[in-house]
Amino acid sequence: MTSHKEFKAAAEKALEHALAWREDRAKLPAFPSATTAELRARFDRDLPAQGLNGEVVIENLVRAAEHGLVNNTHPNFYAWVQGASHPIGVAADILTSAWGQNAAIYQTAPAAAIAEEVCAKWILELLDLPAECSFAFATGATTASFICLSVARSEVLHRQGYDLELEGLTGAPNIQVFLGEEAHATIISNLRYLGFGRKNLVYIAVDKQGRMLPEDLADKLGRADGPKIVILQAGHINSGAFDPFGDIIPLCQTHNAWVHVDGAFGLWARTAPSLTHLCEGVENADSWTVDGHKWLQVPYDSGYAIVKHPKAHRRAMDISASYLVSDPDDGRNPTQFGMELSRRARGFTLWAVLQAFGREGVVEMLSRHHDCAKLLQQRLTGTPGIRILNQVVLNQLAIAFGDENEELEKRNQMTAAVIRKMRQENTNFVLGAKWKNQTILRISIISQLTDKSDIELLAASLLSAWNAVRFV
Ligand SMILES: Cc1ncc(COP(=O)(O)O)c(C=O)c1O
Structure with a gap:
């Protein structure tokens, strides 16, 4: 002992x-x-x-x-869309572990249940989403989208008079799912977990930034019968782009389709006045996913599922049993809306991070990261052989190296060589990806600590790596 x-x-x-x-x-x-x-x-x-x-x-x-730990709490970490575990969140997380609460039901963790209720209210305020939405805490955006899409599946069938909870999927009306050609990988796997094969998916064409084309969606929705789910994106993983919600959501509504928005990091743009235009109309969706452990800097793991239809949410997700008791005066039982019966009290950490930031702190960080992204764009623009492939609307940059008139293969090799050079230099953590057949250096400016001085260093490193590669 x-x-x-x-x-x-x-x-x-x-x-x-x-x-x-x-x-x-x-x-x-x-x-x-x-x-x-x-x-x-x-x-x-x-x-x-x-x-x-x-x-x-x-x-x-x-x-x-x-030396086996990735330094993603470092201000010069740009490799993935990962937050930097806010120090006050870390302090609250230590307490959360020591308190050892199981946040499943009110009676096993009353303070945790109320902290979650209040955090849900704050998040809805920050995101300017309807106050009546229901809310579930999840491990991240993957599981939050799983929850939202489970609710969507149940509700679109319910609207057709089919009781999924009673009848199950076998024999259910065929649901058609519409998603952009560049939907995040976790959306595709979630759909697979939920019983949607590739034949049930209707891919919608996207533009150069990865945004869904409303004309193609209109055409494909117009040719579909039966229950429908449309999945949109706030914050493309490479470009940071947003689907045109103002055009698309009203269209989906005329087809009685459920609209889910994967806003793992991008939905936070709703909070900063200089960025809200990117998300105009997103409030008319039916469900949203957003992460705490990305742009909000909440320590892992912390994702949120938000649903505009609380009755449908509870019908699809509820876990109840006679031993999971509640009294009339209790707060809500998180298991009525989430997936886990035993889990960490994620609300304490989120509560602490939101208190530590305050609304203005969140806005300042989001705006600073956007300004940093624009600054990096400025510093790199005009250098021969450096091309920024995306419109820098948020915090992401997709950078390719090599002249456009060179062969794709050669350009891809040059980009890979710059990434290797950066890795050897070892002062900035950057990595590559493939986007539209091109190798890119992907920059996500997302660490709470990153400011313009870090970006000046990053720009200098990138320029020197590119000079070393192109003049060999
Ligand atoms: C747009 C988008 N959706 C979903 C996810 C998956 O999020 P998580 O890792 O929190 O499950 C990510 C991760 O980067 C993302 O960028």
């Missing part, structure tokens, strides 16, 4: 290391340097027959993970 004394020593040791990691982060190299073999050798020790002392376990953990 672990004594309180041993717990205290281990917790103090863990805290010491946690603070050192956060304090030293600017000095650490951007990329982890431990090899797979090294990490395996360090972690893969014999399972001890007798338990070890807690403080020793924590020291062993720190040593095993050393």
Whole structure:
């Protein structure tokens, strides 16, 4: 049995290391340097027959993970759309673990249930979405979209007089799902988990930025019968672009289609006055996904499913059993809207992060990141052989290297060479991707700490890497 004394020593040791990691982060190299073999050798020790002392376990953990941690709390981390785990959120997360609450139902965690209720209200205010929406806490955007699409599936069948909860999917009317050709990978897998095969999916053509073309959707909706779900995107993973909600959602409504919006990071644009125009009309959708652990900097894991139809939400997701008791005066049971019966009390951390930022803090960060993206665009524009493929509307840049009149293969090699060079230099964490057949260097400006001085360094590094590649 672990004594309180041993717990205290281990917790103090863990805290010491946690603070050192956060304090030293600017000095650490951007990329982890431990090899797979090294990490395996360090972690893969014999399972001890007798338990070890807690403080020793924590020291062993720190040593095993050393140089195998990705420095995504670093201001110069641009490789993926990942937040930087807000320090006050981390502090609240330590408490959350110590309190050990299971946030499934009100009676197992009353304070957590109320924190979630209040956070839901704040998020709806920040996103300027209808206050009557229902809300579920999820592990991230993947599971939040799974929840929203489960509700959509149930409700579009319900509107046809079909009771999915009673009859099940076998024999149900065929649902057609419409999505952009560049919908996020997790949307496609969610649809697979929900029983939609490729034949049920209708792909809609997109423009150069990855935005759905309303004419193509209108044409394809016009030719479809039966229940329909349309999936839109707020924040394309490469370009940061938004589907034209103002044109598309009214069209979907004339076809009685459920509209879901994957706004994993982009939906936060609703909060900053300089960016809200990107999301005009999105409030008319039926459900939305947004992440806390991306642009809002909430420590992992924290995603939110928001649904405009609480009755349908509860019908599709409810977990109830006689032992999951509630009294009339209780707050809501999160399991009536989410997927898990045992889970972390995610609301405490979110509550703390929102308090630490305040509305103005969130707006300042979003606007700063957008300004940083524009600054990087400015610094790179005009250099021969550097092409920014997207319109920089948000925080994302998709950069390709090499002259346009060179062969695609050669350009792709040059972009890959710049990425390798950046990796060798090891001061900025950047990576590549493929977009519309081109290799791109993808920049996501999303760490809470990143400011214009970091972008000046990034621009200088990129220009020097490009010069090294093109003048070899
Ligand atoms: C647009 C979009 N949707 C969904 C996801 C998946 O989010 P999560 O990793 O929180 O499940 C991402 C992740 O980057 C994303 O950018």
